[in-house]
Amino acid sequence: MQECMILIAEDDAESIVSWEQDIREFNRRLGQTICFFPVFARSKGAAIRCLNQMRINCASIDLRLPEDDENIGGHSTEPIGNDILEEIL
Secondary structure, three states, rough: EEEEEEEEEEOOOOHHHHHHHHHHHHHHHOOEEEEEEEEOOOOOOHHHHHHHOOOOOEEEEEEEEEEEHHHHOOOOOOEEEEEEHHHOO
């Protein structure tokens, strides 16, 4: 079975719950071939730390993340998520 670490940079709690449910259901149905392991980051800082600490196979990035963990819940007017994409590249 192939394992895939997916970074999900998202600060919205409802979206995180949805991601968790969808990935759990996918793994339950198709986990014989590939299994996704989500890693959640709720800010730009948390996402960059994840990228520096582990091997990520794919990512979904909310472009309007807060800059750091202290500002979760307040969306940036700047596309902060682009900084994460640059770090990935």
